[in-house]
Amino acid sequence: MPFEFKRLEIPDVILIKPKVFEDERGFFMETYKKSDFEKAGIKGEFVQDNHSKSRYGVLRGLHFQREPYAQAKIVRVVRGVIYDVAVDLRRDSPTFGKWVGVILSEHNKYQLYIPRGFAHGFVVLSDVAEVVYKVDNVYAPDHEGGIIWNDPEIGIDWPVDDPIVSEKDRKWPTLREAVERGWAF
Amino acid sequence: MPFEFKRLEIPDVILIKPKVFEDERGFFMETYKKSDFEKAGIKGEFVQDNHSKSRYGVLRGLHFQREPYAQAKIVRVVRGVIYDVAVDLRRDSPTFGKWVGVILSEHNKYQLYIPRGFAHGFVVLSDVAEVVYKVDNVYAPDHEGGIIWNDPEIGIDWPVDDPIVSEKDRKWPTLREAVERGWAF
Ligand SMILES: Cc1cn([C@H]2C[C@H](O)[C@@H](COP(=O)(O)OP(=O)(O)O[C@H]3O[C@@H](C)[C@H](O)[C@@H](O)[C@H]3O)O2)c(=O)[nH]c1=O
Numbered sequence: 587m588p589f590e591f592k593r594l595e596i597p598d599v600i601l602i603k604p605k606v607f608e609d610e611r612g613f614f615m616e617t618y619k620k621s622d623f624e625k626a627g628i629k630g631e632f633v634q635d636n637h638s639k640s641r642y643g644v645l646r647g648l649h650f651q652r653e654p655y656a657q658a659k660i661v662r663v664v665r666g667v668i669y670d671v672a673v674d675l676r677r678d679s680p681t682f683g684k685w686v687g688v689i690l691s692e693h694n695k696y697q698l699y700i701p702r703g704f705a706h707g708f709v710v711l712s713d714v715a716e717v718v719y720k721v722d723n724v725y726a727p728d729h730e731g732g733i734i735w736n737d738p739e740i741g742i743d744w745p746v747d748d749p750i751v752s753e754k755d756r757k758w759p760t761l762r763e764a765v766e767r768g769w770a771f
Numbered sequence: 772m773p774f775e776f777k778r779l780e781i782p783d784v785i786l787i788k789p790k791v792f793e794d795e796r797g798f799f800m801e802t803y804k805k806s807d808f809e810k811a812g813i814k815g816e817f818v819q820d821n822h823s824k825s826r827y828g829v830l831r832g833l834h835f836q837r838e839p840y841a842q843a844k845i846v847r848v849v850r851g852v853i854y855d856v857a858v859d860l861r862r863d864s865p866t867f868g869k870w871v872g873v874i875l876s877e878h879n880k881y882q883l884y885i886p887r888g889f890a891h892g893f894v895v896l897s898d899v900a901e902v903v904y905k906v907d908n909v910y911a912p913d914h915e916g917g918i919i920w921n922d923p924e925i926g927i928d929w930p931v932d933d934p935i936v937s938e939k940d941r942k943w944p945t946l947r948e949a950v951e952r953g954w955a956f
Pocket residue numbers: 636638646647649650659706707708725752754773792799800801
């Protein structure tokens with residue numbers, strides 16, 4: 587199988603390492619293969635692909651879509667380096683409110699699978715980073731949800747002190763407030 | 772709709788232009804959306820994603836998979852510039868043996884949709900190029916097919932004089948020989 591799948595401390599979050607074939611021309615790799623991903627527990631049809639570019643210090647997140655538009659995501663980096671974070675928002679999960687973070691880069695070529703029921707965000711560690719991701723449910727702007735990136739109760743250890751955050755992302759509630767609004771899963 | 776779809780001289784080959792949202796952080800774009808692509812005639816489930824990196828002058832092609840493993844492809848460039856070519860191998864097509872070529876780059880962000888029944892190849896015009904593509908049928912190494920890149924009967928106007936071609940790609944037959952082998956569609 588051209589992929590290695592590794593469950594992280596939150597075991598529904600999966601780190602994916604591809605197999606890279608190098609030759610005199612450059613390299614070739616498969617980055618997604620439905621049959622192999624399904625065997626590893628990554629089911630569902632990925633109906634949309636997104637691509638964003640961000641400069642150093644940009645933090646996008648923490649985002650999710652509310653039901654019935656929850657999205658699982660497969661995130662990878664085609665340029666630069668990011669610190670990618672998933673936060674468990676599933677209320678009956680033993681890891682509710684916990685987070686995991688991994689470095690994804692054009693060099694390690696790792697991908698992160700984040701199931702439905704999580705918030706997702708990343709911060710850019712290189713001059714520029716380009717992030718490509720697949721989602722298993724369509725964009726639904728009326729069902730956007732978010733958690734403030736620096737919620738002290740979650741306590742994500744972001745490796746950038748003073749990130750660049752969009753106006754929208756500066757206004758998200760804390761996890762506690764989000765739960766009160768009925769935004770948890 | 773965040774995409775513009777343009778049929779080329781071979782009308783089953785479709786050029787796709789995304790809508791790019793720019794802001795102070797960088798940009799965001801959708802690169803694939805099943806519902807919109809289906810409305811434009813790009814049907815089928817894309818079950819595999821590939822990514823290759825190549826240096827200047829590398830020519831990969833002309834490739835296809837033989838039945839029952841024919842693959843439609845959606846090709847885009849995340850780094851650099853390529854000249855991307857599709858050759859019609861469908862024997863009852865009015866454009867059988869004809870080719871179309873387009874520049875795909877990290878700058879124009881164009882994508883090319885190449886249906887089943889075509890051979891596909893590209894040559895790299897920048898120092899390095901990274902090409903990302905989706906295919907609607909799995910990799911089947913026993914069903915690989917190819918046509919020699921410089922077949923004079925096809926007459927592709929490659930913008931590189933002396934391309935770097937893999938050993939495998941130097942051995943493909945001409946279109947005429949491929950038809951004799953029963954490789955056309
Ligand atoms: C997410 C998204 C945005 N857009 C548009 C809306 C805006 O005009 C523009 C930028 O949207 P923003 O929400 O500010 O982009 P963003 O990059 O901050 O949002 C993304 O952050 C990632 C961390 C999450 O994993 C994603 O699911 C998404 O929420 O793009 C789409 O057209 N389709 C989409 O799927």
